[in-house]
Amino acid sequence: MKPQNIRTLSLILSIVLYLLLGAAVFDALESESEVFRKKALEQKLNDLKSKYGFTAEDYRDIERVVLQSEPHRAGRQWKFAGSFYFAITVITTIGYGHAAPRTDAGKAFCMFYAVLGIPLTLVMFQSQGERINTFVRFLLRRAKQGLGFQQTEVSMGNMVLVGLLSCMSTLCVGAAAFSHFEDWTFFNAYYYCFITLTTIGFGDFVALQKTDALSKRPPYVAFSFVYILVGLTVIGAFLNLVVLRFLTVSTGERDVKPESRVAEQPQDTQGDREVSEAETADLSDPSRLRALLSCICCALYDRPSPPHPDEVGGHSNPVFYNSISYRVERASCSSCFTSSQASPCSQALCAGKNYPHSRRKSL
Amino acid sequence: MKPQNIRTLSLILSIVLYLLLGAAVFDALESESEVFRKKALEQKLNDLKSKYGFTAEDYRDIERVVLQSEPHRAGRQWKFAGSFYFAITVITTIGYGHAAPRTDAGKAFCMFYAVLGIPLTLVMFQSQGERINTFVRFLLRRAKQGLGFQQTEVSMGNMVLVGLLSCMSTLCVGAAAFSHFEDWTFFNAYYYCFITLTTIGFGDFVALQKTDALSKRPPYVAFSFVYILVGLTVIGAFLNLVVLRFLTVSTGERDVKPESRVAEQPQDTQGDREVSEAETADLSDPSRLRALLSCICCALYDRPSPPHPDEVGGHSNPVFYNSISYRVERASCSSCFTSSQASPCSQALCAGKNYPHSRRKSL
Numbered sequence: 001m002k003p004q005n006i007r008t009l010s011l012i013l014s015i016v017l018y019l020l021l022g023a024a025v026f027d028a029l030e031s032e033s034e035v036f037r038k039k040a041l042e043q044k045l046n047d048l049k050s051k052y053g054f055t056a057e058d059y060r061d062i063e064r065v066v067l068q069s070e071p072h073r074a075g076r077q078w079k080f081a082g083s084f085y086f087a088i089t090v091i092t093t094i095g096y097g098h099a100a101p102r103t104d105a106g107k108a109f110c111m112f113y114a115v116l117g118i119p120l121t122l123v124m125f126q127s128q129g130e131r132i133n134t135f136v137r138f139l140l141r142r143a144k145q146g147l148g149f150q151q152t153e154v155s156m157g158n159m160v161l162v163g164l165l166s167c168m169s170t171l172c173v174g175a176a177a178f179s180h181f182e183d184w185t186f187f188n189a190y191y192y193c194f195i196t197l198t199t200i201g202f203g204d205f206v207a208l209q210k211t212d213a214l215s216k217r218p219p220y221v222a223f224s225f226v227y228i229l230v231g232l233t234v235i236g237a238f239l240n241l242v243v244l245r246f247l248t249v250s251t252g253e254r255d256v257k258p259e260s261r262v263a264e265q266p267q268d269t270q271g272d273r274e275v276s277e278a279e280t281a282d283l284s285d286p287s288r289l290r291a292l293l294s295c296i297c298c299a300l301y302d303r304p305s306p307p308h309p310d311e312v313g314g315h316s317n318p319v320f321y322n323s324i325s326y327r328v329e330r331a332s333c334s335s336c337f338t339s340s341q342a343s344p345c346s347q348a349l350c351a352g353k354n355y356p357h358s359r360r361k362s363l
Numbered sequence: 364m365k366p367q368n369i370r371t372l373s374l375i376l377s378i379v380l381y382l383l384l385g386a387a388v389f390d391a392l393e394s395e396s397e398v399f400r401k402k403a404l405e406q407k408l409n410d411l412k413s414k415y416g417f418t419a420e421d422y423r424d425i426e427r428v429v430l431q432s433e434p435h436r437a438g439r440q441w442k443f444a445g446s447f448y449f450a451i452t453v454i455t456t457i458g459y460g461h462a463a464p465r466t467d468a469g470k471a472f473c474m475f476y477a478v479l480g481i482p483l484t485l486v487m488f489q490s491q492g493e494r495i496n497t498f499v500r501f502l503l504r505r506a507k508q509g510l511g512f513q514q515t516e517v518s519m520g521n522m523v524l525v526g527l528l529s530c531m532s533t534l535c536v537g538a539a540a541f542s543h544f545e546d547w548t549f550f551n552a553y554y555y556c557f558i559t560l561t562t563i564g565f566g567d568f569v570a571l572q573k574t575d576a577l578s579k580r581p582p583y584v585a586f587s588f589v590y591i592l593v594g595l596t597v598i599g600a601f602l603n604l605v606v607l608r609f610l611t612v613s614t615g616e617r618d619v620k621p622e623s624r625v626a627e628q629p630q631d632t633q634g635d636r637e638v639s640e641a642e643t644a645d646l647s648d649p650s651r652l653r654a655l656l657s658c659i660c661c662a663l664y665d666r667p668s669p670p671h672p673d674e675v676g677g678h679s680n681p682v683f684y685n686s687i688s689y690r691v692e693r694a695s696c697s698s699c700f701t702s703s704q705a706s707p708c709s710q711a712l713c714a715g716k717n718y719p720h721s722r723r724k725s726l
Contacts, residue, residue: 008494011487015454018483022450022476023443029469030441037465038435045428052415065408066429072401078393080386087385090563091378097460097565102400106392107554113385114561119602120381123609124374131371191470198477200453202460203566239482246486247607 071099075212081221082214088225091117092232094201098209125236126244132237136162163238170234171197174227178207181220197231434462438575444584445577451588454480455595457564461572488599489607495600499525526601533597534560537590541570544583560594 049059071077077086077099089095090113101107137154140162144152174193179186184205192205207224208214214221412422434440440449440462452459453476464470500517503525507515537556542549547568555568570587571577577584 004490004494004497008487008490011483011490015484015487018454018480019447019450022453022480023447025472025476026446026449026464026469027441027443029466029472030446030464031439033466034435034439034441037431038439041428041432041435044424045432048421048425048428051421052417054415058411058414061407062411062425063429065404065411066426067433068400069404069408070430072397072404076394076397076401078390078397080390083389083393084382084386086389087382090385091381093456093562093564095458095558095563095565097567100565100567101389101393103392103396104550106389107550109388109392111554111557113388114557114563117381117385118561119606119609120374121378122606124371124378126610127367127371127374131367134367187467187470191474194474194477195458198481199456199562200458200477201456201564202458202463204460204463243482243485244610246482247489247610 074098074209075215077214079215081218085208085214085221085225087113087117088228089201090114091121092228093118093199094196094228095199096201096203096206098203098206125232126240128233129237129240132233133159133163133241136237159241163241166234167238170231174231177223177227181223182207182210193231196228197235199232437461437572438578440577442578444581448571448577448584448588450476450480451591452564453477454484455591456481456562457559457591458562459564459566459569461566461569488595489603491596492600492603495596496522496526496604499600522604526604529597530601533594537594540586540590544586545570545573556594559591560598562595 048054054062074082076082082099086099090110093114101110137159140154140158141152144154171190171193174197175186175190177189178184178192179189182189182192182205184192188205192207195202195205208217208221211217411417417425437445439445445462449462451457453473456477464473500522503517503521504515507517534553534556537560538549538553540552541547541555542552545552545555545568547555551568555570558565558568571580571584574580
């Protein structure tokens with residue numbers, strides 16, 4: 001069977017197993033408290049029903065009114081600021097759903113808007129990410145030179161470490177800010193930032209949904225929009241660094257023949273020939289999956305980059321050293337992202353308090 | 364200024380303008396009906412308040428109970444099937460928010476789960492997408508041979524057309540199925556499928572949230588899970604075909620020097636040398652953005668692929684012809700996706716009816 005097919009099948013199998021594992025854990029963690037919550041709510045509801053003696057139909061009306069009124073709690077969602085906020089959640093695919101179009105024209109335009117906006121946004125964040133990584137690499141090289149390091153080359157390990165620290169700082173800054181502005185616990189604010197910047201966007205916590213913030217607190221509105229867009233850029237830079245290569249593995253496989261690859265690089269150093277062979281072996285090897293799956297125990301290894309292009313007259317673009325043709329073994333570092341990202345969650349877990357809250361934190 | 368910087372700045376500017384445009388249109392489309400809806404709800408609420416004479420605090424309790432009870436309407440969200448559904452919405456970043464973890468342990472695990480699951484899912488869908496595109500290309504070539512076409516090469520235009528039809532069919536099949544199972548209008552069901560498969564996932568329409576479907580309708584549950592995963596694969600295949608190259612532009616720029624690129628391909632045909640030159644010119648040219656932006660008036664052009672690799676002893680992997688090194692001019696076809704995707708929306712718009720509905724269609 002073709003290596004690409006083996007890799008794809010292994011990936012599908014991994015995802016199915018991962019979903020089964022996730023389902024089992026979420027069931028174990030949430031199922032019990034769900035039953036407890038449901039009972040408590042039913043009890044509270046029966047008290048209220050008996051106190052006011054609602055007819056079934058009236059209670060249905062109350063439900064409908066309360067649920068439909070919820071978006072209005074934050075003031076007008078569809079004036080310019082609110083619509084801008086909504087537009088951000090569409091093209092970034094965050095999709096909180098705190099406000100969703102209610103007219104057919106709005107829904108149709110939303111679909112049309114997303115069809116063009118999502119690819120454009122994807123490309124923009126990846127392009128920004130690549131520029132940022134190139135700049136960070138330049139700064140690190142300068143810093144190493146300034147500090148008189150003998151080895152001034154910037155390794156993938158250095159870049160991943162900087163990326164990790166940036167992602168964690170972005171989340172922590174956001175958590176601090178939103179816990180202040182929204183009166184959420186730090187843990188809940190961290191969870192909000194994480195769910196937002198991964199574009200999951202449950203909508204259980206949504207910023208700018210209290211005290212008519214969208215119309216009455218322009219500086220906070222501006223901060224929130226900028227935070228989301230800058231935060232997504234930081235995450236995008238990290239994905240560009242460590243995940244994009246996996247997406248382009250197949251593209252990379254056009255170079256599969258080692259001998260032809262070597263023939264293609266008459267000027268390359270031995271180091272670069274190793275690259276092409278590594279590629280041949282690794283890109284088509286399902287064991288690359290283990291790199292992605294073994295994130296928890298992954299340790300950054302800090303091998304220096306190949307000689308600087310200027311020194312060997314090789315590739316002239318530093319981005320090459322982040323590219324899919326660059327030692328693919330290093331792609332395993334991508335998994336470090338996942339492990340190290342988790343740690344702040346667990347720290348935050350200790351800080352967090354488990355207050356029951358409504359679907360929207362505006363309540 | 365470096366071409367990559369010009370491209371990135373142009374992209375940022377485009378996104379800002381696109382957001383401003385979107386905000387203006389959403390404001391125009393939704394703002395008025397929002398005011399109207401709000402007034403109607405306030406009227407209804409006042410009637411109910413005067414009928415039952417709630418105290419402010421009791422009404423607050425009723426609100427809280429109704430909002431917190433909403434997820435329970437669909438039966439237990441966190442038993443295995445529900446947790447599996449939730450896990451899908453996390454790693455695909457759909458994030459409806461129909462159910463969201465309420466315990467701190469659940470939130471912490473959710474973050475950890477997403478950090479590993481999202482990159483893995485991204486890679487899986489792109490890998491599947493690339494395999495599907497390779498298979499479709501093979502089938503099309505065989506079909507052309509079978510039908511006795513003189514030119515049996517499969518062009519980018521052919522692939523984009525097939526991709527478009529697949530995406531539109533997937534959406535229409537889903538719309539038909541969910542409008543049947545959930546009693547939604549075809550337009551609303553189409554909108555639900557679109558918002559789900561783009562991973563926006565507002566959560567205003569969520570499947571499996573009525574009549575305790577998660578526990579009582581296993582075949583429908585299975586269908587919904589399979590539909591979401593298969594649908595995302597089809598969209599992933601299309602993105603792999605037409606958008607991935609834009610994400611990898613920077614990676615492609617390692618090949619910037621035409622002469623060195625030509626030197627790298629001693630066996631290549633003139634056609635392929637044009638490719639490298641096209642790349643040099645186009646990848647670094649902000650005019651590529653216009654390809655992405657000009658989707659509405661974009662027409663598929665159907666230039667045949669370069670000679671089959673076997674004929675010229677060139678690249679052995681058909682995927683090469685989808686790769687970023689393949690005539691980048693053709694990338695402009697990516698924008699066709701966006702235009703043609705819109706048409707079914709507008710068709711569906713005619714079919715759709717504008718019933719006011721609660722945030723969750725389960726009401």
